[in-house]
Amino acid sequence: MxxxxxxxxxxxxxxxxxxxxxxxxxxxxxxxxxxxxxxxxxxxxxxxxxxxxxxxxxxxxxxxxxxxxxxxxxxxxxxxxxxxxxxxxxxxxxxxxxxxxxxxxxxxxxxxxxxxxxxxxxxxxxxxxxxxxxxxxxxxxxxxxxxxxxxxxxxxxxxxxxxxxxxxxxxxxxxxxxxxxxxxxxxxxxxxxxxxxxxxxxxxxxxxxxxxxxxxxxxxxxxxxxxxxxxxxxxxxxxxxxxxxxxxxxxxGADRLHARRTAIAEVYLRELAGLERLELPPPDTAANRSSWYLFPVRLRAAGAVRREAFRRRLHTLGVGTSVHFEPLHRFSWYRDHAVRAGQTFPVADRIADTLISLPVFPAMDEAAVARVVAAVRRAHDEPDPSRDGTRG
Incomplete structure (x- = not known):
């Protein structure tokens, strides 16, 4: 890496x-x-x-x-x-x-x-x-x-x-x-x-x-x-x-690749637990197992502006992220052709602007995983970058 x-x-x-x-x-x-x-x-x-x-x-x-x-x-x-x-x-x-x-x-x-x-x-x-x-x-x-x-x-x-x-x-x-x-x-x-x-x-x-x-x-x-x-x-x-x-x-090699993604997710779940501004995805249970294709965290009390500021800070700290997803009903074509009159999407609208997907791919070595953990912790502990009056 x-x-x-x-x-x-x-x-x-x-x-x-x-x-x-x-x-x-x-x-x-x-x-x-x-x-x-x-x-x-x-x-x-x-x-x-x-x-x-x-x-x-x-x-x-x-x-x-x-x-x-x-x-x-x-x-x-x-x-x-x-x-x-x-x-x-x-x-x-x-x-x-x-x-x-x-x-x-x-x-x-x-x-x-x-x-x-x-x-x-x-x-x-x-x-x-x-x-x-x-x-x-x-x-x-x-x-x-x-x-x-x-x-x-x-x-x-x-x-x-x-x-x-x-x-x-x-x-x-x-x-x-x-x-x-x-x-x-x-x-x-x-x-x-x-x-x-x-x-x-x-x-x-x-x-x-x-x-x-x-x-x-x-x-x-x-x-x-x-x-x-x-x-x-x-x-x-x-x-x-x-x-x-x-x-x-x-x-x-699918089972090996899945095992590695799972191991990375388990490190994140352990090392990022307790960060008050972050909500982590649920862990696996004996009955329910994720492929861990994504590791989506939620930035509590965030809007789009705060979320993007947090992502930019992670980028400056050497960590790439993505967003999954912008809800379809917010895009112009689907808003015009796939949303019924008066229809609302309260869960998607409440959560979408808080989501950040962290890296969780098998080619990551232990140093890369530790780098992500350190970057997320540092970005989390810094003052809220949106306190300049901008609202998300």
Missing amino acids: TAYVPFAEPSFGRAEEEAVLRVVRSGWVSTGIEARAFEEEFAGYVGTAHAVALNSCTAALHVALRAYGIGPGDEVIVPTMTFTATAAAVVHAGATPVLADVVPDHLTLDPDQVKSLLTTRTRAIVPVHYGGRMALLGPLREICAAHGLRLIEDAAHTLPARDGADAAGRVGDASAFSFFATKPITTAEGGMLCTDDPRIADEARRWSLHGLSRGAVNRYRPGHPAAYDVDRPGFKYNMSDLAAALGRAQLA
Whole structure:
């Protein structure tokens, strides 16, 4: 590590280097045997019957919605505390995103508010496992069963996580994982759709590759016919073998990477406890385990101005941070198209401006972790930088 601790950095080693070189030397870098192997290995790791490798988690959400026939005239409920991609995928499918508030402890979808937002047009609920902690899937699953709705997990943050007997990615009708550069495992850019339904997996494959009945690897090689059918105007969402090989190497070390993130989180929970201006995330329990993709702290009695001043101070002390998330209902497009008349989001609005995500990535050595702890303590103990009369 350098003197500056960035918010995130990928954790690559010799296994990743050799995986990429293997594909480069093979003569085939697009979607082929590596992508198929990655799908099988990932499905086995998550515990689903099928997995479809794609170029993003957004693509996975999009094709899942299309595979279930969700489109114009339909509504899909999503939390306001999420990245835009969750709701944007609903829009790409032609449906209408309906924003819901979150529960205050884990910042995941509030089942009670979901119930109040149901209409005859509601077709699906997309809970987001925020920061690595699973959403309240039990109550949401009951809502879906009672109203004939699809439950599609946005599990971008949550490899691996558990809540009792439930594991992220295998509770809903389908689930979407992200392999973006900062995620628990990475392919640089990429995603995966998981499901136990073979029809949905097949539909997702068709939608993900132009609607073709057969991919290039099955048409270009000797002894394979060139003919194929196009039964829909699909998308270009397939994952390359180059990315898949990187993902396979990362997946093989997923438990080790998770153990390291957990160890870093445990240091933060111990060393930052008792700081009166900071509220720390809840620790793991025997029944509930986070992936620790994020370590989001809350700056008590803060607004956006105070929060940004605290982040700037950490930056000058050599620590990068981020914010997860600005609620969707505050963005102009969603405010105009996804918020119902008179709808409010009291939990998201109360908490969003207090959130700061600290670095928690496996490549951090002990010195880097100690540097973050020292910087947070120093920034916390300094006078409030917003006492110049500016209000957050």
